[in-house]
Amino acid sequence: MASIQYLGHHSCGGILIREDFVLTAAHYFFFHNRGPCTVVLGAHDISKKEKSQQHIEVAKYYPHPKYNGTLNYDIMLLKLKKKATLKNHVKTIRIPKKNGKTPANIECLVAGWGLTKVNGSCSNVLKEAREKIQFGTECSHIWKHHFRSDHMICTKFTKKSGGVCQGDSGGPLICNKMPQGITAFTFASNCNDPKYPHVFTKVNFFIPWIESVRVGGNRRIQ
CATH class of the missing domain: 2.40.10.10 (Trypsin-like serine proteases)
Incomplete structure (x- = not known):
């Protein structure tokens, strides 16, 4: 990291x-x-x-x-x-060797020094959380033209467990001990709103x- x-x-x-x-x-x-x-x-x-x-x-x-x-x-x-x-x-950390799909509902790890709450400040200590891969169709339905399924993946999370936020960009989405995504964007006004999946650049693409x-x-x- x-x-x-x-x-x-x-x-x-x-x-x-x-x-x-x-x-x-x-x-x-x-x-x-x-x-x-x-x-x-x-x-x-x-x-x-x-x-x-x-x-x-x-x-x-x-x-x-x-x-x-x-x-x-x-x-x-x-x-x-x-x-x-x-x-x-x-x-x-080893990256994937070829392009492929990351199955939905797999639990993955995210980490970073980003915001720990909306309108808060970045963390001095490294934090981690778990998020699950979301279906690409659901990501497209919510994010519309902003989501490109060929080179993006997205995750679902709970408000209680949280996940990535501002300051975490560029950090990894690690699934099965391998980075499948790079943190890209969240819902700007509330990164902790479960209605809006977190989006990651798809590494293997x-x-x-x-x-x-x-x-x-x-x-x-x-």
Whole structure:
């Protein structure tokens, strides 16, 4: 799990998929000041300087070439200036090898340092919750044209258990120990409203693009 920080403040989450690459959402890069960006790995409480933490500057930014500031293709890779040191608190996570469907009703894990309640503040400590994969037809019915079933998946949750919110973008949706989604968007005025499924960028749809970037075959923004 990674905290992506601008000027020392947490902006969004991400996951370490190789010692020198972090996978995250593109919209924070698009809408925020492109100032110095640092990836913090091995953190539990981001308000403290924990011995387990590794702070590594971002060398290159790779938003998906089709991302234009809308909800579609909301995915980005960050190339780190140096490789992370893999140890107990810092490990890479394996991503799916091919595109495929994630069955509905599977329970998955979400995590991040985002808001813990509506109109609240971001959490200093890493939080996690469980959400279940929702049927794509239900997501399309509720989110209309905003939901694209080919490269998005969505989840259902309860108001009691909660889930992702602002500040959790870019963090993972982990199903069967593998990241199937990257947190993309929620209902803007109330992320904890169960009527509106949480939406994630579908990782396995983007495997060819991810591999092309990791071998240096894609454009970059510096």
